[in-house]
Amino acid sequence: MSHQHSDPTFRNARKEAIGIGLIWIGSTIYCCVYCYFFGYIRPDQPRSVAEIAPIWGIPSWVFWGVLAPWIVCSVLTFWFAGFYMVDDDLGEDHAGELESDIREGGSHE
């Protein structure tokens, strides 16, 4: 079972899933770490109104910790789905065959 399975759809899907996993990990770590250090009230870090430092009315920690990465991820998503993902063949639909198999299996019982 150690050999490489050569179905191109499987291989491309696996490669794309790994890429998406990396984007998810990156966005999770960035957003949580940035927001915690710059936007959270902590025992050692009480906050004041001055620290809101709004950008277009949005608290700066929300702007840089959520909105900016959201825009970056949207651009990345456009590139990933628009240019990186491959149009693979999904193959023949065997729904009718399975239907027949269920009946055949039933007739053997």
Added chain:
Amino acid sequence: MNNAAPIHAEPATFLALVIFTLVSLGLGVVANLVTSKKAGFLQKYFLGNRSLGAFAVALTAAVVSGGTFVGFPSLAYKHGWVIALWIASYMVVPLTVLGVLGKRIGQLARRTGAITLPDLLRERYGSPALGLLTSLLIMLFLTSNLIPQFKAGGVIMKMVLPASTVGMVVDEATTTADVGYMIGLAVFAATVVAYTAYGGFLAAIWTDVFQSLVMALGVMILFPLAMMASGGLAAATQAGIAQTDIGFAFGPGATKNFHPIGLAFSFFFMWAITGMGQPSTMVRLMSFRDSRTLRFSIIYMMIYNLVIYIPLIFIFIAARVIVPDLAKPDEIMPSVVIKLANPYVAGLILAAPYGAVMSTVSGFLLIISSGLVRDIYQRFVRPLASEKEIEWASYTATVLVGLAVTIIALRPPEYLQLIIVFSSTGMAASFLMPVMLGAFWPRATHQGAILAMAAGALSTLGLYGSGYAMSGLTSFVPYYLLGLDPCVWGLSASLLGGVVGSLLSPPPDPARVALLFDAQPPSAPAPATLDLHPNLASTISTDED
């Protein structure tokens, strides 16, 4: 404290709901007519002949529910800007929910001929027991999810029914909220069951697309109106702080420790990962047309999330100026809409959550009835049933499930929103890892899949049960082990169970693995055919040949 303007008996809102209802019923009829001549009945009724286009996949998988338009605004109003982090993982949801499993589920569904999730798992792993377990867990979790959805539909309908309608049934002096609710529930249930049963999967999808478009339109109308009425986000933030506390502008949020950082981390699992594991999502991934459709649906969904969720945050932060100190924050959405928009536009926007609940319910009804008909009735009871018999069994199952849930929803349990979260978590913890391992790991076995499913379901039930017990049976809040949501533990336990269970069991049949993981000619048999005719194994090409 500010009380919301009453929306009961608003003629414009009622009119909008009537239009919504009629459009949904019309879509059910059209869906039935359009698909009646194609393919086998089950594939048509429960999967729409794998014909979904990019727009439909994107909008129906956008995880937009009634909660998006009711619950989310009230959280933004109550707790302030931290809600941006609460919803932040939607930035990657289009990629994770559609991109990770989409292509492989689409391929495996075609190679196995699967039309339901239990079908897919049973055929991938060659295990009837796994298929049955999947069906039973889907029914358990989805039924518990449907009850609060039915209640939400009944409540919304009650709020907009003209008082005279209720008065016709019960004398005004004796009219109680319950009577209005029961009439609302009856109208809601009759509508949604009728168009779902008649129109099947395509009716559910088209209604979903329709309500998603109305929601997007509503947000686009509300956004500039809210910004103008509030004087901008900076003023709204100051108003929010004045009405609550400094937490309105920072994490973990105003009024209480709403979103500590451990939960913030968990919510990147909650939306982006558990969304992948919902049966309703997986069914859509079995029904899209081709890979190109999948790619475009990811892009459309990204745009939809961008134009819905970020403006929603802004609108309901601004609501602190528009409707200050609202006594019941859950009513902030209708209050803002009524205050800002003209009555007919308000009616249309208020109809959107009703439509969202309807489309959620119709999709879930079909998943449960497909489980009953395909995975239990046809597989275990009547494998030789004729096409006509299956057709009637499908209609009957959809109606009976709807009726059963309506009866339970007459006396709905408490903690409705938490029950929805519980069932979504439970489904993801149960199904995501068996599907993910089955899609990408040839060594995954049915023993591993069963262990993964059991570990995910039991750890979710255990953490919710522990939280319930520790509250003295007064609150259905889970136990947050190490500050993390049960979805993190459920998914981790399921992954561990799947890997350990697979490695400890004998390797799967090489011929089945080759059928599902190696390049095959179009003439290659489905795995079910291989089960019936093992001699075909010698004809299957493998990469080792």
